[in-house]
Amino acid sequence: MKTAIIGAGFVGRAWAISFARAGHDVRIWDANPAAPHAARDFIAGILPDLEANDLLNGGTPDALLARLNPVADLAEALADVDYVQENTPERVEVKRQVFADLDQHAPETAVLASSTSALLPSSFVEHVPGRSRCLVCHPINPPYLIPAVEVCPSPWTKAETVDKAAAFLRSCGQAPLVMKREIDGFIxxxxxxxxxxxxxxxxxxxxxxxxxxxxxxxxxxxxxxxxxxxxxxxxxxxxxxxxxxxxxxxxxxxxxxxxxxxxxxxxxxxxxxxxxxxxxxLGADQLGDRQMWRDRRLMALLAHKRRAANDIGE
Amino acid sequence: MKTAIIGAGFVGRAWAISFARAGHDVRIWDANPAAPHAARDFIAGILPDLEANDLLNGGTPDALLARLNPVADLAEALADVDYVQENTPERVEVKRQVFADLDQHAPETAVLASSTSALLPSSFVEHVPGRSRCLVCHPINPPYLIPAVEVCPSPWTKAETVDKAAAFLRSCGQAPLVMKREIDGFIxxxxxxxxxxxxxxxxxxxxxxxxxxxxxxxxxxxxxxxxxxxxxxxxxxxxxxxxxxxxxxxxxxxxxxxxxxxxxxxxxxxxxxxxxxxxxxLGADQLGDRQMWRDRRLMALLAHKRRAANDIGE
Known part of the structure; x- marks a missing residue:
């Protein structure tokens, strides 16, 4: 499928790995035109560790990188896409404008998903003409290591949108928690x-x-x-x-x-x-090293869980 | 060290594995004289799985079984022991009597620990002359697979007793959570x-x-x-x-x-x-099989955690 990552910071670039690993095309757009290229470089640095832990679905870093396409123009990024993941700052006025723009430029059939952890979807999609195809898909970071994703509909989200989003996420190896309706803090x-x-x-x-x-x-x-x-x-x-x-x-x-x-x-x-x-x-100056340790432990844990599910059963 | 398991049901026999695996002598006593022998037979059936997952500290099932000694007489079970783990029914009147008996027969230097999950230690040791050496050491079952153990003092428990209990549990590979004082539900x-x-x-x-x-x-x-x-x-x-x-x-x-x-x-x-x-x-008739699956998954997870701590760091 064709996907777009809107906002190429910490969350957006993590999603890009998950989508591209599953074989989807990923266009990356950011209000800062340098950010998509920086995201791609950052991702290139992570992929060898993922490959070493057999977490690239058998693909190669180069093949994954070839599916990541920084795009400078928003309308171009959204042309023909099936799924859009928004990762802009957690301010309601920003998301209200971004979702109006996404709805204007993305094909009618595309799902428009927000990564927000703090805002209810009703707060930023009410005014959007295509609000029935908008919802929240909230990851635990980073989604390329942690499967769970909360799928939270607004009061206007169609059931079909929820189903399409959950199916797309499953195609990426994520584990969607499908909420019946929105609530502060999600699940x-x-x-x-x-x-x-x-x-x-x-x-x-x-x-x-x-x-x-x-x-x-x-x-x-x-x-x-x-x-x-x-x-x-x-x-x-x-x-x-x-x-x-x-x-x-x-x-x-x-x-x-x-x-x-x-x-x-x-x-x-x-x-x-x-x-x-x-x-x-743990000294404050060691937090960064410990985060890298955490991600290596997470990779090893995921590899273990997959082996155990295979050898012992799920 | 010399230890005694008082009450040889599900919890008592699980503790026996943990203690014996660490090289401690384990006397097993139960109000039902057949129970200690049944516990030993049950344990013999579990040990091959533990050995296959390298969870016997390098020892053999036979060596571990040789450290388990069913004893019919309570006073004999408690003679010369260093540490007593009580696992009798979760009724306050039962534990009040049992702790009075333990205090009467065990050497003054022995720690007397209860496995209770539901009763505060103050409710069943207040009347015991040696209450300062009594406390709760509550496992998550089974303790030979799950390291965490809550160490909960009564208002009369000496600090030395808490320290001795925590040190003994660490010698068994358990991870004690040392509580400052008792509270319903422990931690x-x-x-x-x-x-x-x-x-x-x-x-x-x-x-x-x-x-x-x-x-x-x-x-x-x-x-x-x-x-x-x-x-x-x-x-x-x-x-x-x-x-x-x-x-x-x-x-x-x-x-x-x-x-x-x-x-x-x-x-x-x-x-x-x-x-x-x-x-x-999961059908009700499959709960037993699934419990065995759970324990195999737990064993594999522990083996993974040990490897990951070694390879990646703790």
Whole structure:
């Protein structure tokens, strides 16, 4: 398929890898005419690591790069495209203008998707004549390493648009979470936020240390979640399945619930503890190196998951 | 060290593997005199899989089995032990009696740890003369596959007891989360509960399907959490680290907070949806096979994590 990346920063260039890896043509446009070329150069630097981890679907870096086409003119970038992924700044007035432009120049059949993590689609597509083909497809960065993508329709998005977007994302090896309607935080930030609120509360109340929370996830809860998710995990944690689990253990959770109705300010005194603990583990000047380490660990984890799904089953 | 497993059911026999694998002597006692022998037979059936995944620390199944000693008499099981792990039924009156018995028969220097997931240590050790050496060491099952263990002191537990328990658990390859004081749900069930409450709410409100939630974790959030935990994850998700992250994104999370002050009854109408979805994916008669699949996937994940930590760094 023919695709366009609108906005070639951190998020846009990551999408470009995912789309081109799947064999799609990718036109890259940015308000800054130098940005698409910089994005292509950045991508060229990442591809050898992906190839070494067998994460290029058997293709070569050169073949992938040949599918990336920086385009200076917006109308030209959008001519004949099937799918558009927008990655401009997270300001509602910017996105309102961009979506009006996209709708004007892209073929009627094209899906127009935004990468926004913070804005509801209704806030920036209401005025767009083709709003029924607009929606949010929000990645966890970087999407070429993390499959999950939230597909969030506006109140005016056609079901056909949602289906086309989800099918396109699946063709790229992504795992779409198809939302029934929009809600602040979408799904993943709501789930992450619920866990983080409790984590900050436990540290603020002096129950647990920052490192204890991280141990509890990386050596505990997140192991099973990383290949099953939370519902399948509890389904297998009681002899009679998920209903049995809820009947046996809901009492523990409902007993806890009243004590979590209080929010701790993450930037308040608790941040002294959180920041001191993290900076003792990792100096501020090492954050960049650690991000590269994280991405290498993510690549190795994905390669492992694919092998395990193949050898042991999904 | 000399250890005793008190209560040889699902949890007790899992601990026995962890302790014996680390080279500790393990006496196994149960109120039902047949149970320790059944536990040993059960363990013998699991060890080949652990050996195949290089999860026996280089030892052999026979050597590990030789360290497991079913003992019929409680006083004999406790003679000369250094560490006792209690795994009797989750009823406070049972544990009150058991801890009185343990304290009477075990040497003064021994640590007395309970596996309880539901009871606070203060509820069953207050009357015990040696309560200062009693605490909770709560595993995520099975502990021979999942390193995290919550170490929860009662108000009377000596700091020395906490340190000895944590050091013993580390000697077994476990990853202790050392709590500063007791709280309902300890740490991991509070974090899991926070996420599950939001998951049930999203399904009950018709925002997301059960499978979408599982995708969001297994193909999204839990990937990074499985080798970093949530605090390190957000520390790497903003250019200036964790404080920068909180300053940039707290607004999203605080905006969500008011909408999560409502609890959905997990066993209410939402369970029809959850159960129907899960049973369509996995028949009730397949739960046992799937649990064995889960444990094989866990073993492969642990082997991967060890390799990745070695090759890429921790």
């Amino acid at each position: 993943m930030n709501r789930l992450q936020g619920a866990l983080l609120e409790e984590a900050f509360r436990l540290v603020a109340d002096g129950i647990a240390g920052v490192e204890d929370i991280d141990i509890g996830l990386r050596d505990g809860l997140a192991l099973r979640w990383s290949f099953m998710g939370p519902f399948e995990t509890i389904d297998l944690n009681a002899p009679g399945g998920v209903r049995d689990y809820a009947e046996r253990y809901q009492g523990i959770y409902s007993g806890i619930f009243p004590s979590v109705q209080r929010r701790v300010d993450w930037t308040g005194p608790v941040m002294e503890t959180v920041e001191a603990t993290r900076r003792a583990k | 991991m069930n509070r974090l899991q509960g926070a996420l599950l409450e939001e998951a049930f709410r999203l399904v009950a409100d018709g925002i997301a399907g059960v499978e979408d939630i599982d995708i969001g974790l297994r193909d999204g959030l839990a990937l990074r959490w499985s080798f970093m935990g949530p605090f390190e994850t957000i520390d790497l998700n903003a250019p200036g680290g964790v404080r920068d992250y909180a300053e940039r994104y707290q607004g999203i999370y605080s905006g969500i907070f008011p909408s999560v002050q409502r609890r959905v009854d997990w066993t209410g109408p939402v369970m029809e949806t959850v159960e129907a979805t899960r049973r369509a994916k």
